[in-house]
């Protein structure tokens with residue numbers, strides 16, 4: 001008897017994809033990743049371009065056959081299920097709208113394939129069009145729609161199949177910034193309303209943070225970290241994740257002492273303690289400290305840390321300072337109090353840097 | 366309206382551009398004059414003759430043609446042949462294009478050249494091969510199957526030969542279109558539940574339909590205007606182009622020959638307009654969004670094998686024809702005495718050397734003229750604006766639409782007396798080559814120049830480069846492939862021309878293809894094989910040299926541009 005287990009709805013096990021060009025060159029696009037996705041969750045694959053997100057998604061959809069590993073959906077091994085039998089509609093980065101079909105026909109495409117009656121098709125398409133706000137455009141051709149509308153057609157075409165799982169490959173990357181933010185709330189709303197499991201690929205961290213239940217950070221074909229947005233944002237387990245998710249500042253430091261719970265490090269002649277992590281360090285080791293811009297400020301009083309101001313950008317509620325600190329540049333963020341004037345610093349001027357030291361995380365260099 | 370005022374002002378400006386730039390002005394006038402003289406005037410001469418009876422305007426020639434089955438039959442035959450060949454050749458071309466662009470079959474390095482090989486062959490090489498293989502003394506029909514047949518002469522033989530000759534036209538039209546279909550669309554269809562075959566019929570095929578339609582029309586016209594194949598293998602099956610030729614030169618009935626040629630003009634010009642003004646606007650707009658451009662296995666293993674076998678079969682069939690011609694060159698008397706001989710070479714050398722030399726000389730003279738003229742016209746059309754530009758564009762493309770038979774007849778009528786007494790000279794042949802082939806250069810040039818937006822050139826100028834420097838460093842390298850592609854086509858077409866020049870050759874300036882035809886007619890098939898072989902070698906050598914000298918690839922020269 002097969003046991004249904006909603007906590008293990010989609011399971012990737014040791015999934016690997018090696019592309020070879022037939023001339024002996026091999027690219028390992030996805031390297032032995034394992035992942036378990038809960039039913040109804042919104043899971044995001046996040047990582048820099050080329051890290052293997054699309055390839056992972058395409059293996060799940062069945063467009064690409066994995067070199068090794070298993071994919072299990074709802075406890076059934078689907079390794080050998082053809083893409084057209086997987087019932088996992090995907091929203092493409094290019095939208096992939098059929099240019100020769102009207103919007104109605106585009107949305108109805110999957111229903112027609114499933115040989116549903118005209119009545120049902122008409123009803124379902126009308127319902128979905130309503131849901132994604134496409135009413136009145138049914139008889140147009142994709143070429144006659146704006147980018148945002150095309151994106152919604154792509155979404156409607158997938159939703160109309162009432163799938164249990166839906167795949168997205170950077171669906172918003174071709175929209176302008178404002179529309180992108182609007183649409184991501186739309187997608188999230190529909191996904192929750194219909195209780196669909198979503199596997200979502202993006203390279204945009206704010207998209208991932210705002211939409212996901214779980215974020216899977218990928219780097220060079222491997223999984224770097226899995227966790228909720230808060231976990232990943234607050235406790236990145238590697239300097240790669242810290243950099244990628246929080247735009248962290250990295251500064252050089254030297255380990256001066258190792259305690260039982262904390263490590264004492266030295267920066268610019270100041271010693272202070274940072275939390276211990278899983279990584280092992282030794283005394284005298286050169287390390288990197290990561291800290292988010294919002295934990296760095298600029299100060300009028302001496303703090304023990306000095307840098308050279310490079311650029312300041314007044315952004316309304318905050319001012320962002322780019323500071324040359326030791327041998328690297330860091331970003332500091334100063335909250336502006338309404339009504340108060342901001343002190344102006346000149347380029348190249350010495351400034352005091354104020355770190356909220358409890359937010360430092362230590363990483364191997 | 367303000368809009369109209371603006372338009373008027375622009376027009377004034379564009380006229381101003383012409384008068385304020387004397388070099389451009391003189392250039393445009395000269396080009397226009399030569400286009401009128403060598404394209405419009407001959408056509409006018411032929412039309413006028415066909416429409417006159419003893420010097421007065423009359424439709425009697427056409428009336429006669431349509432009321433006598435002897436002539437109207439040839440019209441019917443031409444249309445029927447065209448329709449059959451267009452359908453079959455488009456099918457074969459589509460399969461090749463699909464196998465190469467979408468099917469991911471193995472051996473692309475072999476199939477890509479095979480998909481276009483026949484276009485560089487002499488006009489009736491395949492007809493000659495078919496006679497050697499399937500004719501009365503054919504190797505396969507008479508020797509292997511012991512059939513007593515002359516069935517290959519006529520519709521059947523013509524269909525085989527024209528399909529083989531013309532499927533590359535379909536291939537070249539379709540491969541670009543299939544490649545342009547975003548693989549994401551097919552992947553998406555499958556993702557939505559469509560099986561591969563369903564995906565093909567609901568996505569791939571509908572998107573290729575405008576291309577299929579275009580290809581059908583092109584081949585239809587190609588078949589209709591073909592002269593070389595039907596004159597050799599047509600037999601009793603009378604077609605319009607051959608009828609016009611026989612009427613004009615054989616019977617000396619000039620008005621009727623001219624009228625028959627004019628009838629050929631109707632479908633070709635019709636297709637020209639459909640191509641230029643309808644299909645162009647029908648193409649599906651590409652949608653915004655970045656495609657992954659990654660295919661997924663949208664063809665099943667079985668289909669892949671099917672595609673492979675089909676394309677291989679056609680390729681081998683084509684190769685067999687080449688092998689036949691080459692073997693025919695070395696065999697003493699086909700079907701009677703199979704012993705090896707070089708005597709055909711000796712004979713061909715005697716009768717053909719001067720002709721080969723002259724053919725080469727004329728092709729070599731006309732090729733650079735054609736390519737340069739094409740590029741100049743393209744440059745003027747794309748980059749300059751002046752009143753009458755459309756006329757230049759139209760005239761330079763028009764000769765594409767005129768069947769060779771009509772051109773040949775027009776030239777004879779137009780240039781046999783003062784003030785343009787050119788017949789019998791090399792000049793008239795060069796003029797035919799240049800003005801018949803210039804549209805290809807113009808078209809390629811326009812496509813290439815349009816790719817280079819004015820912005821690129823402006824930004825170069827903006828960075829401080831002089832106009833000449835910009836042209837040399839930016840424009841020239843970017844149009845180079847189009848230029849050499851145009852030159853290659855011009856050379857190949859000059860070397861393999863027949864339908865127009867058969868009217869214009871003289872004892873002093875003969876053409877190799879006409880000589881091959883003559884040898885075939887007197888059943889000296891060995892010599893005809895040798896001469897065809899020589900023609901293929903010359904053409905291949907030229908293409909090889911161009912590719913080596915310019916570093917261009919096959920796909921750049923025989924590009925997928927329609």
Ligand SMILES: Nc1ncnc2c1ncn2[C@@H]1O[C@H](COP(=O)(O)OP(=O)(O)O)[C@@H](O)[C@H]1O
Nearest residue numbers: 019027029048049050051052053054055056659
């Ligand atoms: N068909 C292919 N052949 C060879 N290499 C490929 C192919 N598809 C993807 N790759 C490579 O695999 C790696 C991962 O690609 P991809 O999954 O598209 O990354 P992402 O979507 O994260 O940007 C890249 O290095 C890419 O070049």
Ligand SMILES: [Mg+2]
Nearest residue numbers: 050053054055
């Ligand atoms: Mg990607």
